[in-house]
Amino acid sequence: xxxxxxxxxxxxxxxxxxxxxxxxxxxxxxxxxxxxxxxxxxxxxxxxxxxxxxxxxxxxxxxxxxxxxxxxxxxxxxxxxxxxxxxxxxxxxxxxxxxxxxxxxxxxxxxxxxxxxxxxxxxxxxxxxxxxxxxxxxxxxxxxxxxxxxxxxxxxxxxxxxxxxxxxxxxxxxxxxxxxxxxxxxxxxxxxxxxxxxxxxxxxxxxxxxxxxxxxxxxxxxxxxxxxxxxxxxxxxxxxxxxxxxxxxxxxxxxxxx
Ligand SMILES: Cc1cc2nc3c(=O)[nH]c(=O)nc-3n(C[C@H](O)[C@H](O)[C@H](O)COP(=O)(O)OP(=O)(O)OC[C@H]3O[C@@H](n4cnc5c(N)ncnc54)[C@H](O)[C@@H]3O)c2cc1C
Numbered sequence: 001x002x003x004x005x006x007x008x009x010x011x012x013x014x015x016x017x018x019x020x021x022x023x024x025x026x027x028x029x030x031x032x033x034x035x036x037x038x039x040x041x042x043x044x045x046x047x048x049x050x051x052x053x054x055x056x057x058x059x060x061x062x063x064x065x066x067x068x069x070x071x072x073x074x075x076x077x078x079x080x081x082x083x084x085x086x087x088x089x090x091x092x093x094x095x096x097x098x099x100x101x102x103x104x105x106x107x108x109x110x111x112x113x114x115x116x117x118x119x120x121x122x123x124x125x126x127x128x129x130x131x132x133x134x135x136x137x138x139x140x141x142x143x144x145x146x147x148x149x150x151x152x153x154x155x156x157x158x159x160x161x162x163x164x165x166x167x168x169x170x171x172x173x174x175x176x177x178x179x180x181x182x183x184x185x186x187x188x189x190x191x192x193x194x195x196x197x198x199x200x201x202x203x204x205x206x207x208x209x210x211x212x213x214x215x216x217x218x219x220x221x222x223x224x225x226x227x228x229x230x231x232x233x234x235x236x237x238x239x240x241x242x243x244x245x246x247x248x249x250x251x252x253x254x255x256x257x258x
Pocket of ligand 1: 035036037038039040041042043044060079080083099100101102105108109110111112113114115116117124125126127128162163164165188189190
């Protein structure tokens with residue numbers, strides 16, 4: 001095979017396999033030329049098809065970045081935690097996790113990979129993002145300028161090229177709701193999902209499947225400032241009709257929950 005789509009031979013890539021979080025941060029450095037490989041459910045197909053041509057690949061599987069802890073009023077989830085470990089997490093994160101792909105994908109895919117996933121031309125990705133936005137999650141990352149903590153929405157705005165270490169949110173009681181539409185298929189993808197959480201009267205509501213990454217919504221006018229697009233799963237027209245209905249369902253869930 002020649003040209004743009006020529007697959008990268010393993011010999012052309014330096015493979016870094018850190019055995020601790022500190023080693024991972026050191027190996028990542030400022031991230032220049034480094035491709036992070038977590039579960040690999042997005043990266044590996046891109047590598048083998050020649051869509052990605054990294055100088056070095058940083059494999060996170062042995063870096064000790066997996067696990068869920070509850071301490072000091074926070075829930076902290078390591079970047080390499082598999083999605084399958086989140087199916088019993090707090091709502092609405094658990095509902096989002098349960099419906100990602102199938103058991104094979106959920107066992108391999110990670111939280112960090114989902115947070116960093118950008119929708120492809122064919123399908124939305126990043127179902128956990130809406131749930132984490134609703135929970136008011138913050139992201140701890142390493143890279144240029146050192147370690148940083150950002151609200152997830154700020155990380156989406158300027159966190160590209162950083163190494164995600166973990167994600168945290170407050171460990172407090174809240175009402176939660178989740179509604180989604182899937183395309184029935186063995187390895188199904190979510191067409192559109194809405195997640196909400198309310199705590200002390202403060203409502204946060206977010207959606208995936210409406211932009212390259214999840215976005216916070218105004219519940220009064222959820223379509224405002226969205227530029228919906230067609231993909232292989234659904235048209236922008238269909239999504240524009242579906243989104244307000246999912247928002248109504250999620251708001252009703254919140255009332256029942258609380
Ligand atoms: C059949 C199938 C069905 C799927 N269904 C869904 C679905 O329903 N919903 C959904 O949301 N997704 C779905 N996906 C996409 C994908 O599996 C998930 O988004 C998954 O969570 C990605 O995680 P990963 O660990 O495999 O990411 P990887 O492929 O390892 O990485 C994805 C991207 O994130 C970067 N990255 C990974 N970890 C980090 C980190 N810690 N710091 C910085 N960058 C990082 C990588 O460099 C890459 O750019 C599906 C995929 C397949 C193959």
